[in-house]
Amino acid sequence: MKIHKYDTVIVGAGGAGMRAAIESTKRSRTAVLTKLYPTRSHTGAAQGGMAAALANVEEDNWEWHTFDTIKGGDYLVDQDAAEILAKEAIDAVLDLEKMGLPFGRTPAGEIDQRRFGGHSRNHGEAPVRRACYSGDRTGHMILQTLYQNCIKEGVEFFNEFYVLDQLLVEEDGVKKSAGVVAYELATGEIHVFQSKSVIYASGGTGKFFKVTSNAHTLTGDGQAACYRRGLPLEDMEFFQFHPTGIWRMGILLTEGARGEGGILRNKDGERFMEKYAPVMKDLASRDVVSRSIYTEIREGRGCGPEGDHVYLDLTHLPPEQLDAKLPDITEFARTYLGIEPYTDPIPIQPTAHYAMGGIPTNVQGEVLSDNTTVVPGLYAAGEVACVSVHGANRLGTNSLLDINVFGKRAGIAAAEYAHTADYIELPENPAAQVQAQVENLLSATGTERVAVIRKELQETMDANVMVFRTEQTIKTAVEKIGELRERYRNVSVQDKGKRFNTDLLEAIELGNLLDLAEVMAVSALARKESRGGHYREDYPNRDDVNFMRHTMAYREVADGGKDSIRLDYKPVVQTRYQPMERKY
């Protein structure tokens, strides 16, 4: 075991982690621990754009953006946070441009902007061009630009270091962060990083679904590390299903395709979104479009022999426009489906895409241990966190924005805290829990296989807690997850070595997915209403009287070691926008 000492430790090197690192490295001695090489993060898979009311191509202002974000989130958004997001969006985009990001340009040489779902002029009048983009690889360009600037700033990376435990120490009745414990993939060695502050920026949890746009590596590692140490997870029942994933594979096809004029059609060739969202049509918010697609499929208007998908039609758009604005996604259609998007519509289905919920933070990125108490020295930003700027449903282009605005805020706040704070003394045997976890898995001889349990988990999640949910389906999922968690205790790995043991890594990741899936299902069961991405067929309406509140899920451990989930609730911050019925 090795012990390292840094002012600030950042867990994860995607957009939020690297944006934070650029700030914290200027201000404090910073280490970035990342499971993957920095440019491998899933920020790079984001395509369509990053929202900011630059008003470069038409009238726009950040107040409209704030409203769209709150409405898009079905009023579960904390409105003070949404205001910060929209207001600071403009500088966030300009910061990236100054760092070198090659945005698409207008004829006048300014940053060009395109339409995107849920973004409107003047509180819902019509779609507005607010998304700043770089072809259909905006996330790729953000990730590359941030990595380039990390090199410029001399950010210190620990590549392929997998953080498995968050060290919390109680002082005067307050839980404080003392550092993290990480497993070095290349050697199998365990490292303790003692630090004054820790920022989680480790991304989402989408791999508990089968059809997902998420990378194999998105397994909720940061959420799980905090949750197991008794910290709450907020709004985990809210998961976004992106309307246009490649049929069966789930690979993302950007909403920018519809922003550029693409149309969704059912088997009769009908532009069905006109029925569900007369104003915004194909550019309604994602939850609305995904439900509409499944409604078409359920009512027998799906495409293909099984009637299990619909089409994204780009055939009326000029090939030059597709080549210039959507080169990557048209290439995906050719590579993975053998389809030419110039002439043929692309089969799509909704795909599990984004966790609105996560580790609760305030607008400075400080992690909360209950509804109001800050954990000194602990921060989170990006998809791992829940500020909450996305509420019950995130608007497209607001996640690339979130990582930049709140990544920067967390980076500054954590580094400044490190200047004022002292190191917290490490607990005795700080690596004990991780050592036990690793040794147990390596020495286990059980008959259960990781891949089998993971597949069953993904299947139950797709079948029971996806776009449509009922009490019965969620209960089925809860029961199945409970069974899988039992079976997981009997799991073993074949690779017993120390060197690049990805067999062990996948086993640990599965443990995280199982815990988080349970939190998601239990939170969903208790929310007897429909709001944003959480749609209960047995409670099809939004219920502001009983459920205008954030879910806070805590892990409780009984004396015998058996764990359970306790749910609590937190009020939503409302400033200027009263909840209204949501129409697009």
Added chain:
Amino acid sequence: MATPTLDKADTAGAPEPGFADSPYITVTFRIRRFNPEISEEATWEDFQLEIDPKERVLDGLHKIKWEVDGSLTFRRSCAHGICGSDAMRINGKNRLACKTLIKDINPSKPITIEAIKGLTVQKDLVVDMEPFFQAYRDVMPFLITKGNEPTRERLQSPEDRERFDDTTKCILCAACTSSCPVFWNDGQYFGPAAIVNAHRFIFDSRDEAGEQRLEILNDKDGVWRCRTTFNCTDACPRGIEVTKAIQEVKRALITRRF
């Protein structure tokens, strides 16, 4: 093959029963295995699997790892050609395993899969990427400007933006660099990927350090080592015209115009 092979046909996953018209075919993956914890020698190992030929090579590798041999080790993340983790040598050619469909690489014969060349193999298909990223860092891959920052964005015409569009697509997968015979023979050569990323800034109208980058690439280990074999262009999973970019850098070095 001179090295011994191990046939695991009996334990490979069988197709799901009940399909009269099964899309599955039987494919042999012949994988170069290396694990210094077990042996200093690398060996070829054969795995037979039943798989839909429309699936990716990565799906086949997962099938082996998840159903047959958990110790098979490779990097991967996004699984659709964006993150750059899974460049490997497939049937002698550098490709991304997640962007290569089995049907497109003649599955009637064994498909050979080995680590990319020119970088030290650490285990199975995992190589040490550090020298690759060091070459990238050496070309100063970040925007360098002089004077005061403008309050709004720097202006750039669509034409100036288009000038370096191709080289912004790079995902740092190392498929190009590790396909280059010059790099195989001399690891000191910057390699195509680093030059591509230098190109991305040299030809960016906003950047003001083109001369410095050109001097770096004028080094004995710089662009002049390129022998225009076009391996890099063929290998690039993003379709970047790598050799052309290198030629443009060479021309800029001669004319000092960019």
